[in-house]
Amino acid sequence: MENMVTTGDNYKVADLGRAEAGRLRIEWAESRMPVLMHLGKKYSDQKPLKDQRIAGCLHVTKETAVLIKTLITAGAEVSWSGCNPLSTNDEVAAALAADGISIYAWHGMNVEEFYWCIEKTLEFKPTLTLDDGADLIATIHQKHPEMAKNLLGGTEETTTGVHRLRALAGEGKLLYPVIAVNDAETKWDFDNVYGTGQSSIDGILRATSILFAGKNFVVAGYGHCGRGCAMRAAGLGANVIVTEVKPTAALKAALDGYRVMPMDEAAEIGDIFITATGCKDVIVQRHMEKMKDGAVLCNTGHYDCEVNIKDLEKIKVSKKTIRPNNVEFTLKNGRKIFLLAEGRLVNLAAAEGHPSEVMDMSFANQFLSLIHCAREGKDLNNEVYDIPEEQDQEVGAIKLSAMNMSIDKLTEEQEKYINSWEFGT
Numbered sequence: 001m002e003n004m005v006t007t008g009d010n011y012k013v014a015d016l017g018r019a020e021a022g023r024l025r026i027e028w029a030e031s032r033m034p035v036l037m038h039l040g041k042k043y044s045d046q047k048p049l050k051d052q053r054i055a056g057c058l059h060v061t062k063e064t065a066v067l068i069k070t071l072i073t074a075g076a077e078v079s080w081s082g083c084n085p086l087s088t089n090d091e092v093a094a095a096l097a098a099d100g101i102s103i104y105a106w107h108g109m110n111v112e113e114f115y116w117c118i119e120k121t122l123e124f125k126p127t128l129t130l131d132d133g134a135d136l137i138a139t140i141h142q143k144h145p146e147m148a149k150n151l152l153g154g155t156e157e158t159t160t161g162v163h164r165l166r167a168l169a170g171e172g173k174l175l176y177p178v179i180a181v182n183d184a185e186t187k188w189d190f191d192n193v194y195g196t197g198q199s200s201i202d203g204i205l206r207a208t209s210i211l212f213a214g215k216n217f218v219v220a221g222y223g224h225c226g227r228g229c230a231m232r233a234a235g236l237g238a239n240v241i242v243t244e245v246k247p248t249a250a251l252k253a254a255l256d257g258y259r260v261m262p263m264d265e266a267a268e269i270g271d272i273f274i275t276a277t278g279c280k281d282v283i284v285q286r287h288m289e290k291m292k293d294g295a296v297l298c299n300t301g302h303y304d305c306e307v308n309i310k311d312l313e314k315i316k317v318s319k320k321t322i323r324p325n326n327v328e329f330t331l332k333n334g335r336k337i338f339l340l341a342e343g344r345l346v347n348l349a350a351a352e353g354h355p356s357e358v359m360d361m362s363f364a365n366q367f368l369s370l371i372h373c374a375r376e377g378k379d380l381n382n383e384v385y386d387i388p389e390e391q392d393q394e395v396g397a398i399k400l401s402a403m404n405m406s407i408d409k410l411t412e413e414q415e416k417y418i419n420s421w422e423f424g425t
């Protein structure tokens, strides 16, 4: 189907008429993102991003809109594209375009259109870049290397993007400095546990509205995402079972109070299954055939291959969609299994991803890193830099203060004690 789009001088979005609804979404996110709002206020006079042109390639969501507006408050000009054709919220994109912000993003665009949008954002010759997945930086390196001379620095939001950039830097081919926002403690440690944890449960509830209390909730994989899901499901009264392949991870699950067993055993007793491993074929035919009638399957790991959907298709006699993101498979053995969000990430497809409060910290790191590049970029090398510890602690401190919580401070004597080799036991 041909995409319906509205085009202007500096934007291309699905439908400008949806701007008002987008404004309400953005307003809501603003009320939940105190760190960014604080930083915006702090830098609104000083305008450390004055004369900076930022090209961004990042999911067009209500939270990203708050980041964009904060960058503008700090003096920047921006031009934006979405980093995933399915993650753009068309209402939010319309609100940004209606406010005169340069944005090229609409839900469901094809690959050609995706790269066209990136090219459009490069037309205004950026001095800084912001990436999620490194597609913007890759485009600059492959198609417009001459632009690097104007670029003071860039930032990268995700693990995958940071991997790509470290590989580029490893070959000595990175053309300008980049800061790995992903590796900030206030990003990855909170996104994965609290963000994915809550939003995955949210996705399951939106797609099913089932009661968690008293159910056997099986989590495959006890990394940060698995731990977040287990913690929140337990909070709702579910009996959590963890399956693992790594002894130390399994041990952590056991000592956190959960039952640990192989998937072959868990398959027989689970009511709800969620995969969070990053690996494929975690739930396959032999597991599905053992499952109880009414079992719910979903995934919050990397891809849609953790639950082997081909196997489920193979052993079904019929299937029907019973509500959004919930498909009932009737198996040859007469039992029914419910697959959520087609095995894709249930927290993104059936819910809204990380809550705004969590994105607040990731995006505060983006904001501060771009200011750092604007100020220091000329003196940085063409390397991938980590977020400095002080920045992590600054973001954490602002968040705590917004939550009305104070903490203790080391005395000089305590400081000396913990930093000295002289005091032994």
Ligand code: 9W4
Residues within 6 Å of the ligand: 059, 061, 062, 063, 064, 084, 086, 087, 344, 348, 349, 352, 353, 354, 355, 356, 359
């Ligand atoms: N969103 C996404 C991706 C695929 C996808 C077919 C209907 C990631 C991080 C943030 O990837 C993201 N596929 C969908 S919906 C959908 C959504 N389908 C597939 O069937 C639905 C994505 C970062 N983030 C948050 O987590 C919260 N605010 C943010 O900015 C956003 C989106």
